[in-house]
Amino acid sequence: MRKVAALALVIAAISFVLAVVSRITGYPIVVMPEGVQPLTFLNFANTCLLAAIAFILLELARKK
Numbered sequence: 001m002r003k004v005a006a007l008a009l010v011i012a013a014i015s016f017v018l019a020v021v022s023r024i025t026g027y028p029i030v031v032m033p034e035g036v037q038p039l040t041f042l043n044f045a046n047t048c049l050l051a052a053i054a055f056i057l058l059e060l061a062r063k064k
Contacts, residue, residue: 001062005055012048015041 018029019041028035 001055001059005052005059008048008052008055012045012052015045015048019045 019038022029022036022041023038028037029041030036
């Protein structure tokens with residue numbers, strides 16, 4: 001669980017950086033033909049952070 005939580009945190013950090021860069025430049029990041037808007041990256045980072053919190057709490061509950 002710890003590795004999955006760490007992976008979710010890393011992916012969230014990368015997604016947050018991409019959102020900030022996309023927002024500063026004013027252009028969407030071209031991953032798909034039309035590009036991905038900054039808000040989409042922020043929502044994905046939020047989801048990854050929530051998943052990481054859930055995995056950490058599961059690990060703490062399993063130790064008790």
